Amino acid sequence: MNPLDDIHLINFVPKALPELEPEAKANREKTGDFVASTDEESFSSDNYDTREEAVLCFPEEMGLEEGELFFVAEKREFIPTVDGDRVIENAYEEACENVGEVADGWLDGVKKGDRELLTDMLTGAFNRWLRETNNFPHFYACENVTEHRAPAPPPEPQLDMFDKKKPLPGRLNLDLGRDDRFEL
Numbered sequence: 001m002n003p004l005d006d007i008h009l010i011n012f013v014p015k016a017l018p019e020l021e022p023e024a025k026a027n028r029e030k031t032g033d034f035v036a037s038t039d040e041e042s043f044s045s046d047n048y049d050t051r052e053e054a055v056l057c058f059p060e061e062m063g064l065e066e067g068e069l070f071f072v073a074e075k076r077e078f079i080p081t082v083d084g085d086r087v088i089e090n091a092y093e094e095a096c097e098n099v100g101e102v103a104d105g106w107l108d109g110v111k112k113g114d115r116e117l118l119t120d121m122l123t124g125a126f127n128r129w130l131r132e133t134n135n136f137p138h139f140y141a142c143e144n145v146t147e148h149r150a151p152a153p154p155p156e157p158q159l160d161m162f163d164k165k166k167p168l169p170g171r172l173n174l175d176l177g178r179d180d181r182f183e184l
Contacts, residue, residue: 033075035142038062040071043142047075051146059150066152073142080137082126084118 034051035043036058046061048054054072064070088107095103130136 035073035075036062037071037073038064038069040145043071043073043075048072055148059148060153064150066150068150070148070150071145072148073145076141076143078137078139078141079127080123080130082119082122084115084120084122087118087122088115 033047033049034054035045035047036054037043044058046058048057051072051074058064058070058072059068062070088110092103092107095106127136
């Protein structure tokens, strides 16, 4: 006897469906964080609030030389989707393998809206399971990657001891009418 014979799923509608739908649609939402890379493949674990902040801070933090290439990307949380169409196809194939020709045509007439509903329900349930079992992905997708060149480092401030326009504090400055300046 098949253990599934006693389970009646025909009228099964989860009570928490409205709470699951936003989870299923969240896989396209962005986190608003930006990350940077020198190779366009392995992005830093440092997050920047804006693209501009990443462009300004990353080259200095990484010690990049003037003109060295780097990339900035928008970080998007990866939330897996369970494709309802694949599940329907797998169920159909399993039915054909188990019962043969009598399963022909089963699930052929499932409407697009019903397939989308299945995708949303399964995605929500799967992502809730990932969280509850602490298996949610700890990686992210990168999109809107832009290419940048490291700027020249800012010049270091230099004190000009012989600035003729400004007398040195606490010293007697003698202007001898020449380019040289003497201090006493």
